[in-house]
Amino acid sequence: MSTLDDTDGDQEFGRSFRIPYQYRSLAYRVALYGSGVVLTVLLAFPLYWMAQSAFKTQTALGGFDLLPLGDAFTTATFDIVMDSVVANYLLNSIIVTAGTVIFVLVVSLIAGYGLARFNYRGKVGTARFLLLGYMFSPIVLAIPLYQIWKSLGLINTYIGLILALSAISMPFAVWLMWKYIQTIPPSVEESAWIAGAPRWRGFVDVVVPQTKPAMIANAIFAFAIAWGDFTFSFIILPSADATTFPPGLFRMLGSSTWDTGWNEFMAVALLVSLPPLLFAFFLQSYLLQGFKIRAL
Amino acid sequence: MAIDNERLDRSRRFYEDGFSIGRLEITPDDFWGWLTILPVLGLYTLIALIPIAFAIVASFHSIHLLSPEWQFVGLQNYQKVFRIDEFWGSMWRGSVFMVGSTLLQLVVGVWMALVINKITRGGRILSTFVFTSYLIPTIIVAMVFQFMLDPTDGVLHWLGVDKIGLWEGYLFGNTGTTLFGTVKLAMLATVIISSWKFAAFVTLFTLAQLQSIPDRFYEAAKICGATTWEMFRDITLPRVWGAILVVVFLRAVFMFNKYDIIWQLTQGGPGVSTKTMPILAYDTTFQTSAYGLGNAIAIVMFLFLMAGGIVYLSVLNPSQEVET
Numbered sequence: 001m002s003t004l005d006d007t008d009g010d011q012e013f014g015r016s017f018r019i020p021y022q023y024r025s026l027a028y029r030v031a032l033y034g035s036g037v038v039l040t041v042l043l044a045f046p047l048y049w050m051a052q053s054a055f056k057t058q059t060a061l062g063g064f065d066l067l068p069l070g071d072a073f074t075t076a077t078f079d080i081v082m083d084s085v086v087a088n089y090l091l092n093s094i095i096v097t098a099g100t101v102i103f104v105l106v107v108s109l110i111a112g113y114g115l116a117r118f119n120y121r122g123k124v125g126t127a128r129f130l131l132l133g134y135m136f137s138p139i140v141l142a143i144p145l146y147q148i149w150k151s152l153g154l155i156n157t158y159i160g161l162i163l164a165l166s167a168i169s170m171p172f173a174v175w176l177m178w179k180y181i182q183t184i185p186p187s188v189e190e191s192a193w194i195a196g197a198p199r200w201r202g203f204v205d206v207v208v209p210q211t212k213p214a215m216i217a218n219a220i221f222a223f224a225i226a227w228g229d230f231t232f233s234f235i236i237l238p239s240a241d242a243t244t245f246p247p248g249l250f251r252m253l254g255s256s257t258w259d260t261g262w263n264e265f266m267a268v269a270l271l272v273s274l275p276p277l278l279f280a281f282f283l284q285s286y287l288l289q290g291f292k293i294r295a296l
Numbered sequence: 297m298a299i300d301n302e303r304l305d306r307s308r309r310f311y312e313d314g315f316s317i318g319r320l321e322i323t324p325d326d327f328w329g330w331l332t333i334l335p336v337l338g339l340y341t342l343i344a345l346i347p348i349a350f351a352i353v354a355s356f357h358s359i360h361l362l363s364p365e366w367q368f369v370g371l372q373n374y375q376k377v378f379r380i381d382e383f384w385g386s387m388w389r390g391s392v393f394m395v396g397s398t399l400l401q402l403v404v405g406v407w408m409a410l411v412i413n414k415i416t417r418g419g420r421i422l423s424t425f426v427f428t429s430y431l432i433p434t435i436i437v438a439m440v441f442q443f444m445l446d447p448t449d450g451v452l453h454w455l456g457v458d459k460i461g462l463w464e465g466y467l468f469g470n471t472g473t474t475l476f477g478t479v480k481l482a483m484l485a486t487v488i489i490s491s492w493k494f495a496a497f498v499t500l501f502t503l504a505q506l507q508s509i510p511d512r513f514y515e516a517a518k519i520c521g522a523t524t525w526e527m528f529r530d531i532t533l534p535r536v537w538g539a540i541l542v543v544v545f546l547r548a549v550f551m552f553n554k555y556d557i558i559w560q561l562t563q564g565g566p567g568v569s570t571k572t573m574p575i576l577a578y579d580t581t582f583q584t585s586a587y588g589l590g591n592a593i594a595i596v597m598f599l600f601l602m603a604g605g606i607v608y609l610s611v612l613n614p615s616q617e618v619e620t
Contacts, residue, residue, distance in 0.1 A: 028524055032411060032414055032415060033415070033418075035407065035411045036411050036415050036418055036419075036422055039404075039407070039408055039411060039422060039426075040418075040421060040422050040425055042492075043422075043425040043426060043428075043429050043492075044425050046437075046440050046441065046444060046492070047425070047428065047429075047432075047440075049440070049443075049444060049451055050436075050440045050443070053443070061449040062448060062449045062454065107335050107336060107339075108336075110332045110335070111332050111333045111335070111336045113332060114328065114329045114330075114331070114332025114333055115329075115332075115333065118325040118326075118328050118329035118332070119325050119329070120323075120325050120326040120327075120328075120329025120330055121326055123329060126333060126337065130336070130340060135549060135553075135598060135601055135602065135605070136344070136348055136553070136594075136598055137553040137555070137573075137574050137577065137594055137597060137598070138553070139555055139574055139577060139578050139581075139594075140347070140348075140351050140577065140590075140591060140594035141343070141344070141347040141348070141351070142581075143581070143587065144346065144347035144350035144351060144354075145343065145347050147350075148342060148346055148347070163339060163342075163343075164343055166339065167339040167340060167342070167343035167344070168343070170336050170339060170340065171340075174333075174336055220431070223431070224430065224431045227431070227433060228431075228432070228433030228434055228435070228436075229433075230433075230434060230435060230556045230560075231556060245433075245435075246433050246434070246435040249435050249436075249439065250435055250560060253439065253560075262443045262446065262449055265439055265443065266439075266440070266443060269436045269439055269440055272433060272436055273428070273432050273436055276428055276431035276432050276433075277424075277428050277431075277432075279427075279431060280424050280425075280427035280428040280431055281424045281428075284420065284423050284424055284427055
């Protein structure tokens with residue numbers, strides 16, 4: 001059987017009752033691209049609806065216009081949102097997220113390098129042990145965490161929240177970095193030592209630049225955890241105007257003090273969703289590369 | 297003073313290779329290795345170990361949330377846990393939420409991964425939205441879906457009641473109630489909405505596994521005259537099976553412990569129809585101020601998960617299949 005043509009193969013096996021190749025291929029394509037369209041619509045519609053409602057006036061919300069046109073269109077929602085306490089929440093979120101991403105990257109890089117390059121006693125045990133904490137429901141940790149952080153003076157500080165959020169991203173980040181650095185041959189680094197460079201120069205100049213895909217994957221996960229975190233922000237930044245937006249918005253939704261319509265909430269939601277959307281758009285191919293490194 | 301030759305040798309050896317504290321000999325690998333992991337371990341101790349130990353100790357005490365006094369009661373809290381009216385109900389609802397949303401995420405997630413892997417045009421758009429749904433904060437997902445289900449301004453209401461009239465008085469009960477206000481459907485809505493967000497997790501893992509299958513496998517199968525279905529069954533499925541087993545395990549653990557999305561959508565209601573185990577623990581701790589009892593519930597949850605996890609892992613043994 002030397003031919004690549006499917007129809008020939010079918011005839012050889014005497015399966016003439018089969019749908020001819022070209023039609024099968026068409027059905028397959030329809031199913032594939034049809035699925036693609038259906039899934040895209042299912043995923044995108046809530047986001048699209050959020051975005052277009054953010055530009056609508058309150059009275060126009062109830063109808064079904066695919067785009068806010070004419071009288072329905074307004075940008076006033078954004079003015080209201082940015083004048084309010086929301087802008088403050090957003091700023092806090094940006095500081096906390098940036099801090100968490102940087103902290104996670106630096107610490108996981110060092111720990112991952114240690115796991116990949118040093119043969120120390122208890123190495124595998126420690127790495128496994130880190131994953132145990134995932135089995136515990138985070139709400140239970142709330143009160144003890146509050147008390148520990150209070151005794152350390154970390155309540156209502158950015159550092160306190162950054163440390164807590166970094167800790168949750170850490171097991172996965174360290175694990176990913178460990179596996180990635182293992183795939184980089186040590187000989188490259190060793191040639192730098194022979195040339196007279198100290199070990200840390202080998203790490204900084206030779207290993208670190210090569211870990212880019214793993215660093216991007218880690219940055220995205222740390223970003224997702226920090227940007228969306230509700231529980232820890234709620235506990236560690238309890239003062240109402242110093243908090244990040246997830247608990248801030250939840251408080252607003254629950255209280256009637258902030259007299260707003262859905263369009264203003266959707267304006268906030270749009271502002272808050274843009275960084276993840278941009279992240280996803282520009283970094284998706286890198287993320288896939290990062291995941292290619294042996295998924296568990 | 298006599299010279300201890302053995303000791304001298306050892307110190308010479310460790311001068312070059314490492315050092316020793318008393319009898320403990322520390323090689324440079326031990327020293328540098330532990331130094332690199334120390335920050336992570338320190339953080340982890342603060343954020344997970346101490347709180348977990350604290351929770352275990354607290355579960356043996358009777359503690360009112362606002363009073364500093366701890367009263368040792370032994371196993372009394374654990375006896376109480378099983379007598380809480382909502383305990384078995386919450387366990388049941390928690391399991392329904394866990395199984396339902398894990399299965400839905402699995403089906404949709406694998407479907408998305410297969411489509412993204414095979415598609416040649418438009419794949420970027422689909423994968424962008426897949427990742428976005430995962431990266432968007434839970435509170436935003438909860439807000440947007442609440443808006444879409446709003447009885448006056450929501451698009452699903454407009455579609456179902458005003459335009460098609462399909463689910464007026466049927467799915468939504470009376471006009472003016474949301475899906476979340478309907479006891480029968482609140483759990484279903486919560487499962488669907490949380491799957492909308494978390495299916496991407498399954499997609500990421502499956503996609504990674506799919507992309508690691510060498511093309512030559514499919515080329516060889518094509519030469520042998522295999523159909524698309526046969527290739528899927530004999531090449532794709534066995535290769536991703538291990539990853540799927542792991543991902544189901546992770547998702548089930550995460551969904552069982554998940555409370556923020558449920559809390560933000562329904563706060564456990566209407567009635568108790570979406571009150572899962574974490575919500576029960578939260579309510580017991582913060583609403584009824586029984587901190588010791590709340591922790592006992594959490595420990596029971598943890599033990600339940602551990603038992604389930606051990607059974608799952610020993611029956612299916614996914615690590616073996618992933619190693620291939």
